[in-house]
Amino acid sequence: MNYKIRAELAVFEKMPDQAKISHEELERDGFCQNPFFECLVAEVSDEHRSKDGHTVVGYGLYYYTYSTWKGRSVYLEDLYVMPEFRGNGIGKGLMCKVAKVTAEKQCVRLQLAVLDWNSPARDFYAAKGAQDLTDSEGWHFIRFDGLSLDNLVKDAPKD
Amino acid sequence: MSSVNCHLFCLSVYYYRFHKEDCKDVARMIMELAVFEKMPDQAKISHEELERDGFCQNPFFECLVAEVSDEHRSKDGHTVVGYGLYYYTYSTWKGRSVYLEDLYVMPEFRGNGIGKGLMCKVAKVKKQCVRLQLAVLDWNSPARDFYAAKGAQDLTDSEGWHFIRFDGLSLDNLVKDAPKD
Numbered sequence: 001m002n003y004k005i006r007a008e009l010a011v012f013e014k015m016p017d018q019a020k021i022s023h024e025e026l027e028r029d030g031f032c033q034n035p036f037f038e039c040l041v042a043e044v045s046d047e048h049r050s051k052d053g054h055t056v057v058g059y060g061l062y063y064y065t066y067s068t069w070k071g072r073s074v075y076l077e078d079l080y081v082m083p084e085f086r087g088n089g090i091g092k093g094l095m096c097k098v099a100k101v102t103a104e105k106q107c108v109r110l111q112l113a114v115l116d117w118n119s120p121a122r123d124f125y126a127a128k129g130a131q132d133l134t135d136s137e138g139w140h141f142i143r144f145d146g147l148s149l150d151n152l153v154k155d156a157p158k159d
Numbered sequence: 160m161s162s163v164n165c166h167l168f169c170l171s172v173y174y175y176r177f178h179k180e181d182c183k184d185v186a187r188m189i190m191e192l193a194v195f196e197k198m199p200d201q202a203k204i205s206h207e208e209l210e211r212d213g214f215c216q217n218p219f220f221e222c223l224v225a226e227v228s229d230e231h232r233s234k235d236g237h238t239v240v241g242y243g244l245y246y247y248t249y250s251t252w253k254g255r256s257v258y259l260e261d262l263y264v265m266p267e268f269r270g271n272g273i274g275k276g277l278m279c280k281v282a283k284v285k286k287q288c289v290r291l292q293l294a295v296l297d298w299n300s301p302a303r304d305f306y307a308a309k310g311a312q313d314l315t316d317s318e319g320w321h322f323i324r325f326d327g328l329s330l331d332n333l334v335k336d337a338p339k340d
Contacts, residue, residue: 034217037249066220068189068261069202078251099333109326116319129329133322138297140315145290148310152282
């Protein structure tokens with residue numbers, strides 16, 4: 001996994017201080033006994049390498065989830081193509097490859113999250129027939145981390 | 160196993176990681192939750208699928224159940240009265256995370272801290288997870304207030320995140336359009 005790509009996606013999502021992960025953590029968590037994620041990368045040939053000399057130019061990172069209504073599902077955590085390689089179908093290629101790989105495991109849903117202001121991404125997904133469940137059904141994303149997560153752990157019933 | 164005594168009813172609740180034989184109770188409660196969420200036609204899963212997917216080599220999920228003693232069983236005779244079903248996810252910003260897919264307590268057992276007990280037990284379960292995430296319907300004020308009171312952030316409100324889904328035909332089309340190997 002190319003660490004440089006991670007930092008770029010965080011800048012795009014306007015939250016550069018949030019991306020704290022190292023390539024060592026990615027190696028540990030992607031290749032342990034029950035991996036936490038899988039990742040497909042898009043690579044171009046050496047003659048087409050980026051201005052900075054990279055040939056790995058995009059990635060799709062995903063993991064398996066579970067719908068208690070429908071069963072095995074997959075969640076696409078990140079989909080990214082370096083700006084200079086956009087417009088070549090790489091984003092679509094990555095997403096479709098993820099769908100295909102996980103269909104082989106009988107996954108019946110592919111889900112992801114997108115920021116409300118990210119119109120190119122929202123249009124990209126809508127054009128491919130995706131539903132926006134926040135708009136259509138009213139689902140909200142809730143997060144516990146840091147202190148709020150520590151407090152939950154502290155309040156857990158004793159064994 | 161663990162127990163917590165509610166001061167109002169002296170109700171002992173035991174929380175434990177589910178076994179295969181608990182899948183029938185979990186499937187029953189999944190349906191009850193779907194009815195509550197006003198989407199009963201959507202819940203199509205069987206207890207056999209839960210057994211297969213929860214106990215295979217790389218399980219797709221884990222589940223904690225809450226059980227009461229036989230003397231406190233439900234009107235319908237059940238002692239397994241709540242569940243928390245979750246799986247591990249990954250934040251490319253922060254690392255290992257857990258997602259709480261379902262949290263449910265049968266209506267006649269609410270108000271005894273079982274929902275909170277299940278959620279806190281899930282938070283405690285793993286191994287360096289730095290986030291616990293979940294989704295809630297906008298009209299479900301009791302649940303939204305429950306989570307907010309415990310310090311959770313609503314990322315849809317605060318950061319504008321939207322949930323997107325491909326399934327059925329739209330998912331088939333993605334698969335069909337995948338680049339050849």
